[in-house]
Amino acid sequence: MDTPQNPAQAGDQPTMTDLKVPPLRIGDLVIDPxxxxxxxxxFTNFAFRQIVREYGGVGLLATEMVNARGFHWLDENEAEFPDRLWGVxxxxxxxxxxxxxxxxxxMAKVGRRLVEEFQVSVVDINFGCPVKQVTEKAHSGSYLLRVPDRMGQIISRLVEACAPTPVTAKIRLGCSENTINANEIAQVVEESGASALTVHGRVAEQYFKGEADWERISEIKSYLKKIPLIGNGDLDSADKVYRAFRDYNVDGVMIARACLGRPWLFxxxxxxxxxxPIPAEPTLVEQRDCMxxxxxxxxxxxxxxxGTLLMRKFACCYAQAKPGARHFRSAVGNVSTPAEFYEVVEKHFPISPVPLPV
Incomplete structure (x- = not known):
């Protein structure tokens, strides 16, 4: 795999000065950095976005993906908006x-509602999700990579409905290694009026296994005439982000799983x-306080x-790759009250004890 290697070690604080990365333009929207x-x-709910925003360094944040049909049903039945739009x-x-x-x-009706009522900056379409509930049952997400014409119809309708708000698309390289068609799909995305394309450097059948193929992401650039290319996959260090821009001809990058327990990565x-100078990793005390x-x-x-039940998975992310992470994950996976949560943090998160709430 050709993903960037040799991430800088925490505390080295290297400075990289031989690269000038311009802002990203999605339609009339300027994304800097x-x-x-x-x-x-x-994962990427309002609470997580707040934490990321406090650390800074991100040019564009995004919600969790929203099921358009579910949103439309709630709207028609005058129910509350989905929790995934909390804070928007x-x-x-x-x-x-x-x-x-x-x-x-x-999709067009929901996109228009997002633009008119929520004044969102970008409406992004998910053509990359590999989860069977989305692909096999709903024939959506990465399933649609099999039917480029359908993708084009969806994008065109959304672009028309959301104007002047930009519409973007996120894809994978293909459904399988034998059906890689990202170059073709990229042209469909652009010709249908999308303002940017994000590519995850795996095929759908890989889920998140193996390594992202940045050479194939880079190749897609030559198939785009005017819209920017955003690369995604395995960006878990500042050094890898730097090398993505330097070596792979992308206009932007998208950081995913690596930021869940490290919101300071941006x-x-x-x-x-x-x-x-690259900021050092926060101390364990600071990481615990962030959590x-x-x-x-x-x-x-x-x-x-x-809230305690929902926080279990986030807490596991914060503990990842730390001493005693296995014990912490096992313990925090059983908590159901704030008192239990704080007790587990005191006993198992790898730093000095924290006071329990009164």
């Missing part, structure tokens, strides 16, 4: 909302491409019981 946060179902109306811009389905008219990546701040935001929204 050209570093995007990926939409991730179950009031938080700072720019902000993207990603939607998925396979019905052009439904600030490190931005420093790398701007020729500034607890995240927990407070989730509980404020969903209440102590549901």
């Amino acid at each position: 050209p570093i995007l946060q990926a939409p991730m179902a179950g 109306e009031d938080e700072p811009r720019p902000l993207a909302v990603q939607i998925w389905d396979n019905q052009p008219d439904v 600030a490190q990546a931005a420093a790398a491409i701007q020729g500034r 607890l701040r995240h927990y407070d935001l989730v509980v404020d929204r969903f209440g102590p019981s549901k």
Whole structure:
């Protein structure tokens, strides 16, 4: 695989000065720095976006992906908007909302609502999700890579409905190694009026296994005449982001799973491409405090019981690759109350004890 290697070690604070990365333009929207946060179902909610925004370094944040048909049903039945749109109306811009389905008219109606009522900055279409519930059952996400004409219809309708707000698309290289068609799809995306294309450097059948193929991402650039190419896959260090811009001819990058337990990664990546010293990793105490701040935001929204359950997976992300992470994950996976959560953090997160709430 050709993904960038040799990430800088925490605390080295290297400065990279031989690279000048211009802002990313998506339609009339200027994204600076050209570093995007990926939409991730179950993770990139308002609480997580708040944490990322506090550290800085991200040019465009995104919601979790929203089921357009489900949103449309809720709207027709005058029900509340999906939880995945929590915070969207009031938080700072720019902000993207990603939607998925396979019905052009439904997608267009939802896109228009997002533009008119929520004033979102970008409407992104998910053509990359490999999860069977989306692909096999709903014939959406990466399934649609098999039917480029349908993709074109969806994009065209959304572009018309959302104008002048830009519409973008996120894809994978193909459904399988034997059906890689990203070059063809890229042309369909551009000709249908999309303002940018994001490519995850794996095929759908890989899910997240193996390594992202950045050579194939780079190859797609020659098939685009005017819209920017955004690369995605395995960007887990500032050095890899730097090398993605330097070596693979992308206009922007999108950071996904690596940021879930390291929301400061965006600030490190931005420093790398701007020729500034790269901030060191936060101390373990600072990382624990970040996790607890995240927990407070989730509980404020969903209440102590549901908030604690939802925070389990986030807490596991914060512990990843740390000493004792296995014990922490095992323990935090069973908590159901704030008292239990704080007790597990005190006992198992790899730093000095924290006071339990009174």
